[in-house]
Amino acid sequence: MVLIGLVLLFLLTQATNNRELYERNYAWLFTINVAVAAMLLCGVAWVGFRLYARLRDGKFGSRLLVKLALIFAFVGLGPGLLIYVVSYQFVSRSIETWFDVKVEGALEAGLNLGRVTLDALASDLSGKSRSAAQQLAESPATTTGLVLERLLEQLNATDVAVWSSSGTLIASAGQASFKLTPDKPTQAQFRTARLERAVSWVEGLEDFSAATSSNARVKVLLPIASASIGLQPDQRYLLVSRALPTNLVANALAVDAAYREYQERALSRDGLKRMYIGTLTLSLFLAVFGAILLAVILGNQIAKPLLVLAEGVSQVAAGDLTPKLAMQGKDELGGLTRAFASMTQQLAEARLTVQHSMERVDASRANLQTILDNLTAGVIVMGAKGEIRSSNPGATRILQIPLREHQGQRLTDIDGLQVFGAEVASQFVEFLAQRAETGADHWQQSFQLSPSGEQSEYGASEKAITLVARGAELPDKATLLVFDDISEIVSAQRAQAWGEVARRLAHEIKNPLTPIQLSAERLEHKLASKLQGTELQILVKSVKTIVDQVDAMKRLVNEFRDYARLPAADLKAVDINTLVSDILQLYETGPERCPVRMELDPSCPLVQGDAQQLRQVIHNLVQNGQDASDISAQGNAVIVRTQWLEKSGRVRLAVLDHGAGFSESILKRAFEPYVTTKARGTGLGLAVVKKIADEHGARIDIGNRIQDGVVVGAQVSLSLNTYTNASA
Structure with a gap:
């Protein structure tokens, strides 16, 4: 538009x-x-x-x-x-x-000047034409042509012609003589010339131009007097034409046109x-x-x-880093938008990289948390003031205290952990004070954790657990405490120590026992014939006591020897059901012993084991079950049960009794030597069973049987590998 x-x-x-x-x-x-x-x-x-x-x-x-x-x-x-x-x-x-007055006056004066000039030319030509008409009137008709030629030169005219009143050309000279149809005056012009004796006019101004300047001319028409008397012939007229000066005509026309235009525009x-x-x-x-x-x-x-x-800046400020529009112009503003779009793209890529890094960090944190949650060791992160920041399930399991409920508290503020917390805090203070000198990056110490300070006959609480703890410093002055329950390791060390003790006892005690027994028997043999009455009875009783005690010592030494020198298991395919049936035939039911009952699973496959050692395990467990069961209650019996565990691919051998069960303290140390509930037991039976189970790669479990919230007995079970499974 x-x-x-x-x-x-x-x-x-x-x-x-x-x-x-x-x-x-x-x-x-x-x-x-x-x-x-x-x-x-x-x-x-x-x-x-x-x-x-x-x-x-x-x-x-x-x-x-x-x-x-x-x-x-x-x-x-x-x-x-x-x-x-x-x-x-x-x-x-x-x-x-x-439209000034002077301009208008000048135009009018110029126009009048042109008109006066044209009138003067016409008057001059009219005067001269009268003289020429007089000459023609005096000349005979036969010489009219010659006279016209002479008059053409005298008058300086372009055309000279004689016309009759009827409009017939009689004679001519000049340019008109060459025209086939010369311009003829009108009847009105003839009549005016006859009345006024002469008439003049200007023609050719309407279509005047530089190319047709010869057409602008002034013409004079006047009658020629006749010399005859009487009846007059046709009246003759003289027509004289003279060309106007080109400059004069052009100027006159220009002034006239200017004047007309001026008048029109003035209006x-x-x-x-x-x-x-x-x-x-x-x-x-x-x-x-x-x-x-x-x-x-x-x-x-x-x-x-x-x-x-x-x-784009607003979107970036709002966190939107999607690709931005960029102008394609070559000016600075277009370049600025392209630079901003490139910067936004780089920011988006950087944020994407950060997001990927954060995702990896989150994944690593999740993996670390999963690892911590599944660690058997306990892990506690504490702040600069010793408050608990985080802990893993292992710590709760080992300390048997829900640490997540105590988050933000110090260990010394939690019931049951005051002593442990104080010892840990002391270790951190000592470690931080000596770190610059020793250059150590952690400390390690073992602790005996006993709830409520309970003591047993061994000097420590029967529920006490042994912990080994390690501490280190984290950034922002936080501390890391890692600990593990090594009670089983200590128990294994004790078992190993008992084995060494048993080996030495068997070596040191067994040798003197035979001479003591022989010496006592020899004294009885030598002195029996020399004593009588009360003295003889004392002698016989004393010797019997010595021999009985020596036998008891021998049995004890043999048990220690068997525990210390248990041979390596010779693992072969064993039918556990057949083995149990053969062994239990030896246990006859009597009034002084609890009966034994079998519950065998016929689908049990062969197991990988040493038949002799498994026989010893069954004997020990059945005897312990009979010793623990209450024979006064009707229907009580020691149950020997086998079961095929298809999901785990193992065979379980379990012995169940109807006794008083085990205390919590005994359950934790049941497989250690010299731990027993019998008044005259050595505590080596379950220790031997544990050692045989380890030789077979079997899992052994011990626990109380609870019915309606009441302990109705105890159960010991072994999960044995099948022969096919073990050989594979």
């Missing part, structure tokens, strides 16, 4: 300067320009409404776009108004100067002024409206990269 308006405005200015073009096209050109200006005004109004709507809705960048549009509009409007005011004054004053002076001012005003409107539209377009082009950049 701006281009169309400019084209129409150019045509309008051309029409203003060209009268013919103005008369033909000015009206519709002006109308079309007004229509274009109206459409531009509608476009400006629509753009303004959109800007207002964006500003009202608070869309991002609206204020910047409005500001740029107003700046560009004022930049275009200010100079345009200045030029309009100056041009308006100039056009008004210039049009007024065109339409107000309309002309309105035309120029209207054109100027329309030009201003077109320029202003076009400037406003261009201001919006250019402002949008300038603001668009800034808006894209600002919107």
Whole structure:
């Protein structure tokens, strides 16, 4: 529309300067320009409404776009108004100067001068033509042609001709003699010449041009007097033509045209002024409206990269790092948007890398937490003041205290852990004080943890556990405590120590026992014949006591020897059901012994084991069950049970009694030597069973049988590998 308006405005200015073009096209050109200006005004109004709507809705960048549009509009409007005011004054004053009185007088004087000059030429030619007509009247008719030739030169005319009143050419000289149809005067001209004795006129001015300048001429027509008397013949007329000077004709016509145009414009002076001012005003409107539209377009082009950049910055500030728009222009703003888009892409990649790193860290933390949760060792992280920050299930299991419920407390503030917490705190204080000198990065110490200070006949609590703990310092002055229950290891060490003791006892005690027994028997043999009565009875009783005690000592030494020198198991395929049946045939039911009952699973496969050692295990367990069972209750029996565990691929051998069960302290140390509930037991039976189970790679379990919350007996079970499973 701006281009169309400019084209129409150019045509309008051309029409203003060209009268013919103005008369033909000015009206519709002006109308079309007004229509274009109206459409531009509608476009400006629509753009303004959109800007207002964006500003009202608070869309991002609206204020910047409005500001740029107003700046560009004022930049275009200010100079345009200045030029309009100056041009308006100039056009008004210039049009007024065109119609000055002096100009009008000069034009009239020039016009009169031209007319007077033409009249003078016509009068001069008329006077000379009268003399020529007199000569023709005095000359005979036969010499008319010669006279005309002479008169052509005398009059300096272009054509000389004699016409009859009827319009017939009688004779001619000059250019007319070469024409087939020479120009004939009209009847009115003949009549005027007869009445006024002469008539003159100018012709050829209407179509005057430089190429047809010979057509402009002055003509004189006058009657020729006749010398005859009486009846007159046809009246003759002399027609003289003389060409007008070209410059004179051109100047006269120019003055006449200028005068007519001046008069026409003088009559339409107000309309002309309105035309120029209207054109100027329309030009201003077109320029202003076009400037406003261009201001919006250019402002949008300038603001668009800034808006894209600002919107991208807002999105980045909100955490949105999706790819941003980038302008493809070669200017600095386009480069800035591309740089920002590249930076955003790098930030997105960096954040993605960080997210992947965080995911790996989270995965590592989860893996570490899983490892900590499944560690048998206890792990506790404490703060700078000794408060518990975190702990794993292993710590709760070992200490038998729900540490998660005490998170934020110190170990010394938890019931049952005051002594342990104080010792750990003391170790950390000593470690931190000596770390600079020793260069150690951790400390390690074993602790005996006894709840409520309970003591047993061995000097320590029967429920006490032995811990080995290690401590180290973490960043931000936190501390790490790792500990494990080594009670089983201590128990194994005790078993090993008992084995060594048993070996030495068997070596040191067994040798003197035989001489003691022989010496006692020899004394009885030597002295029995020499003593009588009470003394003999004392002798026999004393010797019997010595022999019985020596036998008891021998049995004890043999048990120690068997425990210390248990041979390695010779593992072969064994039918456990058959082995149990053979052994239990030896246990006959009597009033002084608890009965034994078999519950054998016929689906049990062969097991991998040493039949002799398994026989010893069954004997020990059945004897212990009989010793523990209450024979006074009817229906009580020691149960020997086999069971095929298909899921684990093992065979379970279990011995169940109906006794009082085991205390918690005995359960923890049941497989250690010299731990027994019997008044006269050595405590080596279960220790031997444990050692044989270890040789077979079997799992051994001991526990109480509870029914309705009451202990009804004890159970010892071995899970043996099958022969196929073991061989594979």
